[in-house]
Amino acid sequence: MASVTYKNVFKKFGDLMIIKDLNIQVEDKEFLVLVGPSGCGKTTALRLLAGLEEITDGQIIIGDRVVNDVAPKDRDIAMVFQSYALYPHLSVYDNMAFGLKLRKTPKEEIKRRVGDAAEILGITDLLQRKPRQLSGGQRQRVAVGRAIVREPKVFLFDEPLSNLDAKLRVQMRAEISKLHQRLQTTFIYVTHDQTEAMTMASRIAVINKGKLLQLDTPQNLYDYPNNLFVAGFIGSPAMNFFPAKLVKEGDKMLVDTGDFKVAIPDKHAAPYKSMDGKSVVFGIRPENIHDPEFAPQNILAEKITSKVDVTELMGNETLLYLVSGKNSYVGRVDPRSKLRVSDSAAMIFDMDKFHIFDAETENAIR
Amino acid sequence: MSNNPLSRFFGWFFHRSRGDSPFKTLMIHATLIVACIIAVYPVLRVVTISLRPNDTLLTTDLRIIPENATLDNYKEVLFGDPEKNRQSDFFLWIWNSISVVAVTSVISVILAAISAYAFSRFRFPGREAGLVFLLTTQMIPAGMLLLPLFIMIAKLKMINTSLGLIIAYAVTSVPLTIWTLKGYYDTIPVDLEEAALIDGASRVTVFTKIILPLSTPALAIAFLFSFMGGWSEYLVARVVLQKNEIFTWPLGIFTFAQQFTVSWGQFAAASVLIAIPVMALFLYSSKWLISGLTLGSVKG
Ligand SMILES: Nc1ncnc2c1ncn2[C@@H]1O[C@H](COP(=O)(O)OP(=O)(O)OP(=O)(O)O)[C@@H](O)[C@H]1O
Ligand SMILES: [Mg+2]
Numbered sequence: 001m002a003s004v005t006y007k008n009v010f011k012k013f014g015d016l017m018i019i020k021d022l023n024i025q026v027e028d029k030e031f032l033v034l035v036g037p038s039g040c041g042k043t044t045a046l047r048l049l050a051g052l053e054e055i056t057d058g059q060i061i062i063g064d065r066v067v068n069d070v071a072p073k074d075r076d077i078a079m080v081f082q083s084y085a086l087y088p089h090l091s092v093y094d095n096m097a098f099g100l101k102l103r104k105t106p107k108e109e110i111k112r113r114v115g116d117a118a119e120i121l122g123i124t125d126l127l128q129r130k131p132r133q134l135s136g137g138q139r140q141r142v143a144v145g146r147a148i149v150r151e152p153k154v155f156l157f158d159e160p161l162s163n164l165d166a167k168l169r170v171q172m173r174a175e176i177s178k179l180h181q182r183l184q185t186t187f188i189y190v191t192h193d194q195t196e197a198m199t200m201a202s203r204i205a206v207i208n209k210g211k212l213l214q215l216d217t218p219q220n221l222y223d224y225p226n227n228l229f230v231a232g233f234i235g236s237p238a239m240n241f242f243p244a245k246l247v248k249e250g251d252k253m254l255v256d257t258g259d260f261k262v263a264i265p266d267k268h269a270a271p272y273k274s275m276d277g278k279s280v281v282f283g284i285r286p287e288n289i290h291d292p293e294f295a296p297q298n299i300l301a302e303k304i305t306s307k308v309d310v311t312e313l314m315g316n317e318t319l320l321y322l323v324s325g326k327n328s329y330v331g332r333v334d335p336r337s338k339l340r341v342s343d344s345a346a347m348i349f350d351m352d353k354f355h356i357f358d359a360e361t362e363n364a365i366r
Numbered sequence: 367m368s369n370n371p372l373s374r375f376f377g378w379f380f381h382r383s384r385g386d387s388p389f390k391t392l393m394i395h396a397t398l399i400v401a402c403i404i405a406v407y408p409v410l411r412v413v414t415i416s417l418r419p420n421d422t423l424l425t426t427d428l429r430i431i432p433e434n435a436t437l438d439n440y441k442e443v444l445f446g447d448p449e450k451n452r453q454s455d456f457f458l459w460i461w462n463s464i465s466v467v468a469v470t471s472v473i474s475v476i477l478a479a480i481s482a483y484a485f486s487r488f489r490f491p492g493r494e495a496g497l498v499f500l501l502t503t504q505m506i507p508a509g510m511l512l513l514p515l516f517i518m519i520a521k522l523k524m525i526n527t528s529l530g531l532i533i534a535y536a537v538t539s540v541p542l543t544i545w546t547l548k549g550y551y552d553t554i555p556v557d558l559e560e561a562a563l564i565d566g567a568s569r570v571t572v573f574t575k576i577i578l579p580l581s582t583p584a585l586a587i588a589f590l591f592s593f594m595g596g597w598s599e600y601l602v603a604r605v606v607l608q609k610n611e612i613f614t615w616p617l618g619i620f621t622f623a624q625q626f627t628v629s630w631g632q633f634a635a636a637s638v639l640i641a642i643p644v645m646a647l648f649l650y651s652s653k654w655l656i657s658g659l660t661l662g663s664v665k666g
Contacts, residue, residue, distance in 0.1 A: 052560050073566040085557035089579045098575075099565035150565070 002063035002076075002153040002186060003028045004049065009058035011044055011210075018044050020210045022058070031180050031187045035197040036207035037233070042190040043082075045207070046156050049188065050079050062154060073102075078147035079156040082163070084139045086131040086146070092118075093127040096146045110149075117145040120179070137168045144176070148183065157189040161196065173199055194234050198222070206230045228362040231283055231355055237319065239283045240329035243359065248276040255282045255356070259325025262302040265351050271366055272356065280365065283355035286319070289331035290348040291339060303346040308339050322347060409641075416440070416634035439635035455610060456636065459618030466528050466614055467596035470535040471589050477536070478543035478588060479581070483573055485544065486551035487559075497548075500541040508538070508601055516605050524606075531606045531614070535599065539592040546591070550584035551577065590651055597644060615640055 004026040011019035018041045026032045034042045047053045049060055051072035059066050067075050078099075086095050093114055100110045118124045121141040131139060140160060147155055157176070161169045177200050180187050191197055197204045198218045205215045206229070214226045218234075225231035231239045244257040253264045253272045262282075264272060295301060309328065310321040313335070320331040320339060331347060339345055356365050386394075410430050417435040427433075446454035484490070485497060515534050516525075524530030554577060562572045578585070600616040607613055610621070619636040622629040 050560075050564055052563070072560075072563045073568070075564075077564065079561070079564050081557050081561060083555065083557050085555065085561040087558060087562070087576060098562070102566040102571065146561075146565070 003030075003061075004154055004186060004188065005059070005061040006045070006049075007059040007061065009045075009048065009060060010056045011041075011048060011053065012056045018210050019048070022207075022210075022212055024205055024212060024215060026186060026188060029184050029186055031177075031189065031200060031202045033197040033201035033204045034188065034190045034207055035194060035204055035233070036192065038192055040207050041210040042192070042207055043158055044210075046079070046158055046188065046190050049075075049154075050077055050156055051075050076153045077156055078150045078152040078154075080143045080147050080158065080160045082159040084131075084143040084160075084163075086139055086142055088131055090130075091127065092123065092129050092131070092134070092142050092145075095131065095142060096127075096149050099146070099150045113149045113151075114145075117149045120148070120182070121145050121175075136163055136165075137172070140164060140172060144179070148179070152185070154186045154188065155183075157187065159191055160189075161191075162193075169196075176200065195236060198234070204234075206233060208233075224364070224366075225355065226364050228281060228283075228357045231357070231364070235285060237286050237330045237332065239285050239355070240289070242282045242327050242329070244280055244282040246272055246275045246278045246280055246356075255280070255354075257282065257325075257327060259327050260304050262304070262349060262351065262354075264354075265300045268351075268354075275365075279359035281357040281359055281362075283357060284329075284349055284353065286330045286332035288350040288353040289322075289329070289333070290350065291320075291331070291333040291337040292346050292348055293338070294334035294336060295348040296350075299348070300351040302349040302351050304349055305344065306347050308341050308343045308345070311339070311341060412634045412637055415630055416638050418631055439629075439631035440639070443632050443635045443639065455613070455618060455621075456615075456639070458611065459613050459615040460640070462528065462612055462618075463597065463614040463616075466531050466535070467593055470532050470539065470596050471592040473532070474536045474539045474543050474592050475585060475589050478540050478547050479578070479585060480573075481540075482544045482547035482551055483577060486548045487556075497545075500544055503538075503541050511538070512601060512605055515602060519606055526606070526608050526612070528607075528612050531603055534602050534606060535596045538602075539595050543588045543592055546588050547581065547584055550581055554580055586651065590647075593647075594644070 004024075006022045006024040009019055009022040010017065022045060024032070034045060036042050044053065048055050049062075051067065051070060055068060059068060061067065062075060062077070087098065090098065096114045096117060097110050100113065105113075114127070115124070118127055121144060123138060123141050123145060126134060126138060126142070131142065134142065140163070143160065160176075161172050164172060173196060176187075176189075180200075189196075189200065201218055203215060203217055204221050206213045206221065208229050214221060214230045216224075221230060221234050225234060225239075228241070232241065242255075242257040244255045247254045247256050247261075252266075253269050253275075254261045255264060290296070290299075290301075292303070304324055306322040306324040306329075308320055309323050312319040312321075316335060318333050318335050318337050320333055320337070322329055322331055333339070357363060358365055414430055414432055416439050417437070418432050419434055419436045419438065442454070443456050444454055446452045485493060519525055519530045519534060522530065522533070524533065558576055558580075559572050562576050563569075567575065598616060599614075603614050603617050607617060610618075613621075615636070619633055619640075622633045622636065
């Protein structure tokens with residue numbers, strides 16, 4: 001149990017700066033998820049913490065100890081690899097006992113801890129098998145088991161679920177969350193899957209191109225993305241973006257996309273008052289776009305005439321791919337919607353839930 | 367298909383894999399049969415010669431087991447000739463060979479296992495150059511190395527000692543062994559080592575507890591190649607050893623070829639006797655050899 005701090009961490013591979021000035025403070029017992037697109041440096045960040053790579057500049061602190069020069073084995077961490085990295089020549093039991101044996105833990109103690117972990121993970125029957133005799137899901141459990149028997153201060157996971165099929169992934173997601181509650185230890189979890197991040201994390205760090213873009217709770221990240229990248233990355237289907245200009249008409253501020261204009265409601269208008277003529281990106285999430293027939297009452301509605309291009313019926317909701325002029329966007333509407341391909345409708349935008357980003361800096365304006 | 371054994375045999379013999387044309391199948395089999403004859407015929411001739419009662423090397427007789435076949439040659443090789451009051455050194459030579467070659471193989475596998483690990487996992491100045499250099503040593507024919515080897519061993523005052531021969535053999539077998547093992551280590555995922563490092567292992571522990579156990583097939587192969595390489599070696603042994611008591615068998619059997627008479631029968635009998643343990647070793651290890659020659663990656 002310990003906090004983890006990245007303090008102005010840089011990492012260079014050759015001449016390429018892969019991690020740029022990373023600052024993260026992970027609280028004790030927190031479940032922090034590092035999320036970002038492929039190649040953004042998530043694994044590298046985790047490996048720096050594990051001590052498998054040397055940092056180029058900055059400090060990494062576990063608990064109250066700077067671990068820059070501490071060997072991996074002395075950092076009191078455990079890591080679950082994407083490939084699981086089970087020792088092929090050892091049985092499941094010996095895989096899990098490996099670290100404890102090296103630390104000269106008494107035999108009885110090893111037996112107890114491995115037994116307990118196997119119990120938690122439901123792999124008691126597999127203890128005598130070799131890794132190659134296990135399914136992907138079972139290997140994954142063994143890899144987790146090998147980490148928890150060590151009772152480390154910090155658990156690191158590098159995309160542990162990416163090799164599993166969709167159903168098993170959902171199940172393991174829940175199990176890892178449960179494990180976190182049970183162990184009451186700091187978890188740091190890397191994934192490129194925003195759903196995994198949203199469902200498991202107590203806080204999420206969004207990374208792109210080696211930079212931390214935003215670090216917040218899943219809900220805050222979803223509701224208040226700081227910039228265009230985070231807004232587009234978190235949420236599925238992704239937020240709709242419309243390149244636009246802010247224009248002043250009378251005492252109203254409008255967003256003009258060229259195809260349509262929407263008025264910014266007075267109660268949200270303050271930050272934009274002085275921005276007449278500014279190039280921005282207007283963003284709105286699919287679930288804040290409604291079929292006129294089923295739009296909720298009492299919302300600040302704007303009507304956008306659009307044509308249905310594609311429909312996806314999901315049963316509990318319907319996704320409409322809509323076109324308005326040169327803009328296309330997605331609406332996530334009531335499943336009772338009768339709109340079909342080529343129908344036109346005045347779609348309702350809920351103007352309580354919009355986002356505006358500076359077109360140049362890509363930062364949110366609010 | 368009828369069930370008579372002959373047609374079944376032909377069915378098996380001309381079994382066409384992957385839908386090859388009959389002509390192609392025929393050509394493949396013809397080639398293989400010719401190759402087998404070329405490989406096996408000399409061996410059979412040696413067996414024949416070893417069974418002949420007198421030292422006739424050349425006859426027009428093509429039978430494998432000659433007329434009036436006898437095991438006298440074998441007896442004489444193994445137990446000497448009490449009538450001529452000659453003792454047999456055969457077992458001594460075999461023992462010398464085994465000890466020299468086994469010690470050589472152990473030394474070279476140990477040295478190579480460690481250095482191959484460095485070549486496989488660490489990036490250090492001179493790594494590439496070192497690897498290429500090791501390879502080039504294999505391109506120089508043994509004959510060319512004879513004189514320098516002799517001089518070096520003489521300087522070490524090890525002429526006429528088994529140790530001298532062991533060193534000479536080890537230096538020639540280590541480079542290839544390093545390459546073999548490095549190739550194998552390269553297929554072992556680094557993840558495994560990193561997992562072990564985090565689990566609490568030091569580099570040395572990783573090597574002994576993860577890498578070596580996973581490499582047993584490759585180590586066995588390396589040992590075997592090194593053993594085979596030394597087992598029938600003649601030239602270097604000829605240069606280093608001059609005393610009968612420490613002769614390895616390739617030197618030993620040439621004592622049958624004396625100045626005026628050559629005991630071809632005994633020579634052949636000794637060759638056959640020597641081939642038997644090697645063949646046994648080969649058959650026993652063929653499982654390893656095959657799995658080792660197609661050494662694949664280690665899946666977790
Ligand atoms: N050992 C290395 N040497 C050179 N470049 C490296 C090395 N390891 C990683 N990189 C580079 O660093 C960048 C980040 O890699 P990293 O593995 O951290 O990405 P990631 O965010 O984990 O991506 P993914 O989701 O695909 O696993 C990549 O561009 C990669 O090519
Ligand atoms: Mg990665």
